[in-house]
Structures are given as structure tokens and as C-alpha cells.
Amino acid sequence: MSKARVLIVDDEYDVRETLAGLLQSKRGGYEVTTAKNAEEGLSLAEKIPFDHILCDIYMKPSDGFYFLKRVKQAGIEANIIMMSGKADSDMALEALEFGAKDYIHKPIVAGQLFFVLKRVEEAARLRQENEQLRTQVQEKFSFHNIVAKSERMKRIFGVIEKVADYKTTVLVTGESGTGKELVAKALHFNSARRKGPFVALNCGGIPETLLESELFGHVKGAFTDAIRAKKGLFEEANGGTLFLDELGDLPLSLQVKLLRVLQEEEIRPVGDTRNIKIDVRIVAATAKNLAEEVKKGTFRDDLYYRINVLPIVLPPLRERREDIPILAEHFIKKYNSRLGVTVDGISQEALRLFLVYKWPGNVRELENVIERSMVLAETNMIQPADLPSQLRNAEQSSEASAPVPGLDPTVLSIKQNSKILEQALIKRALAKTRGNKTRAAQLLEISLPALLYKMKGYGISNGNNHLQEQAA
Ligand SMILES: Nc1ncnc2c1ncn2[C@@H]1O[C@H](COP(=O)(O)OP(=O)(O)OP(=O)(O)O)[C@@H](O)[C@H]1O
Ligand SMILES: [Mg+2]
Known part of the structure; x- marks a missing residue:
């Protein structure tokens, strides 16, 4: 380990020499540099990365406070220990408020000096350790309030960082409670829009008739209850992010309108004749499988393709x-x-x-x-x-449900269960070998004729009849 570097700033020659002697004589030793006034000390401290600086308070022409202030302004990180005579002992305390780490009274004796240095070094070590721990905890296990350490979630953190700044629509899917809303917020607060608003709407929570005016706003008199004009959430979210939660629940009639807004980046309030330009980033979330909803006809395929540009899939816990x-x-x-x-x-x-x-x-x-x-x-x-x-x-x-899919935990018959197990293993082997029965038989450790016989008995076709049978 290299020696710690100490700078002594004092206008008295005797003090400098005595201190330097004490520090150098210490086992392990210190590398000592001296300066005879504040200015000289400052220019040295700017050049050399000292660990500690011992600085006299009462000096001429500039005193220790001046030195301390300038060191802090320059962003010099050394630990500063002030030295005070009898007359200025309360100034030493004051110096702590200005960023000095500790102080020591003159006349300086070896025991006192080394005790103070040790205390400062220990505090610095703890500070550094805490700093490291804090960044480690944050880096490893948390990202904008999302706590996780699994590889799959860390990959998602990476995706969020990468796509946050683009205006492209993000679709977050995952079972209920997997953290979709947290991801939407992380996208917003990690983007250049973070100073803009984050506005959320649960598309499933509102009657269809209200939803349109909620999203796009309305003019006065647009319908019976519209006694005054109201801004829609798209406008509220202008310059920021609009989070459309439970998008799968958006009624078909509004899906058309949403698609138009996404394409044209303008909205038309209910009852209005003009369009309003908007600049909003959309993050949508759903626990439903939208591809399935498209097949069922409850979700428009054109909107699905428009929304599903950047999918983020949250794995279940x-x-x-x-x-x-x-x-x-x-x-x-x-x-x-x-x-x-x-x-x-x-x-x-x-x-x-x-x-x-x-x-x-x-x-x-x-x-x-x-x-x-x-x-x-x-x-x-x-x-x-x-x-x-x-x-x-x-x-x-x-335990009851784990081993084989399709196994009935209430049936204990070995004969019956082993048939289920046999079928499962055969199917697995065929899938693994992509229908190559010779290889499958080897994996199953039975003969090829035995496999063919069992397949016929269970009515298993390998489903890959177009694949040519290859001798392994
Ligand atoms: N990785 C995580 N770290 C910390 N808290 C989490 C995490 N994932 C979810 N949570 C917490 O769990 C709760 C549910 O999260 P969130 O509302 O984001 O889930 P969701 O996927 O939107 O659920 P739903 O589909 O039911 O609306 C919240 O209180 C959230 O803070
Ligand atoms: Mg949610």
C-alpha cells in the first residue's frame, strides 16, 4: 500500500518541521509536503491529490478559513484538519461547519495527532463503503422503484433504458400484479419527457359513453351534462406520457378513434369542429392476450399492430x-x-x-x-x-401437481399413471428429435419396433410426417 499523502499549511517554520518529523517517523509513515502560507498550500493541493491537509487557522496574510473556503470551491477532496492555538479554539469548531473534517489544538503532541488522523481515516473509509453499498444496491436490485435481480427483469431494465427516449408506443403485457404500471412510470421518468405530465387512464373502469370525452375532452354543450368545456387526458398529457391501462378493455368504437389519434397526432374534442395537435407518448398495458382478442374480433388488428411496436412482456413472479x-x-x-x-x-x-x-x-x-x-x-x-x-x-x-402434466393426483394406480408417464415421455422425445423415431427410441432407451408399437397403441402420430426418417 502506498503511503498516505499529507500537506501541512502553517506560517511557522517550527510547527511545519515538528509535524513533518512526527508524521514521517510514524510506522507505515506519511508522505509529507509543507507550505508556508495559504496561497502556496492551495496551489500544491490543486496539483497533488493529498489524503489529508493539516492547516493552521491563524496565519498571515490569508487565514485558515480563507484556505478552507478556496479548497472547497476548487472541489479538492482531501480531508482537512484545522489546527488552532488557545486563542482561536472555538473557531476550530466553526471550521467544521465549513467542511473541515476535524481539528486539533496546539501545541500538538504525537498521540493527539495520530488519534485525529485515525479518526478521519476511519470516517472516510466508512463513507466510501456506504457510497459503494448504495450504488451497488441501486444498480443491482432496483430501477426506478422496480425491485428485481432476475436476469429476465434485468433485461427488461435494459430495454426500458433503451426505448424510453423514443416516442414510439410501448405495449406492456403481463399478468395482473406483475408491475406493468411501474414499467410505464419508469419509461416516463427515464425519458426526456420526465418533466412533463404522466397521466393514467384505466380503459376498463369507465362507461363507454364517458370514455370518449375523458380521452379527448369536450366542448360546452356537447352533451346534456357538458355544462362547460373540459380538456381531455390527451391534452392533459401533452408533452408527457399517457398511460392507457387495461387497453384490452377499450370498446371497439374507441379503438378506431385511438388509432386515428396515434396516426395523426391530433385529437378532436367531443362536439368540436377543430382538431388540436398533441405531442404525447403512449404507453399501453394489458393483462389480456391481445393477439387472442384480435382473433376473437374484440380488438382491432390495425390498432394492435400500431400499438405493438415495442412490446415489453413482464414474466409472472x-x-x-x-x-x-x-x-x-x-x-x-x-x-x-x-x-x-x-x-x-x-x-x-x-x-x-x-x-x-x-x-x-x-x-x-x-x-x-x-x-x-x-x-x-x-x-x-x-x-x-x-x-x-x-x-x-x-x-x-x-408436490401433488408437479411431476407430469395430466397426472391426476387422486389416482394412485401405478399401472394407470405409468401409461400417462409413458405417453408424455414419448411425446417429449419425438418433439426433441423433431419426429426422428430412431433417435427418439434411443433417448427412450427402447427399441424402434417397441416405440412404433407403443405409438400406435396410444394413437400418437409424430406430427412431423414430412420429415424424412434418418438413421442416426
Ligand atoms: N418489481 C417490483 N418491485 C417493487 N414493487 C413492485 C414490483 N412489481 C410490482 N410491484 C408493486 O406491486 C403492485 C402492483 O404493481 P402494478 O400496479 O405495477 O402491477 P400491474 O401489472 O399494473 O397490475 P394490474 O394488471 O393488476 O393493474 C404495486 O404496488 C407495485 O408497486
Ligand atoms: Mg395496473
């Missing part, structure tokens, strides 16, 4: 279980301060249940479960007994 512990920790912190309780964490057994449970309500359900258990918790750790019954039973139900 059960497909990113590595996020569960840090999400739980995040919510425990949140509700500790909200509920005024002090829960430290989750017991091992409770966490195990969290990890096997399916979380149909995703992160929202996790948040609710944590809040509820924190209210009920008898100790400072959340225990299985504090959890709702669906979680307490998670283990049994997951």
Missing part, C-alpha cells in the same frame, strides 16, 4: 423466483415505516413456502401477504403461522 427474497425484503422495509413496526425478516420455513407458492396475483399478492403477515406477526420474524392458508398449503399442492 413464479417464473422469476429469485426475485422473491429481495422483493419481500423491500416490502418489509416499506411496511416497517408505514405500519410503525419492526419486523426484521422472514424465517427460513416461511421463505420456503414463498418460494414454492405459485403467486397467481404476482408481486401485488406478495406485497399484500407481507403487509398482512407483518400485522399478525407475533415475533420479529414472519413465521409460517402468520401466512394466509393458501401459502401454508403451498408445499402439499405443489
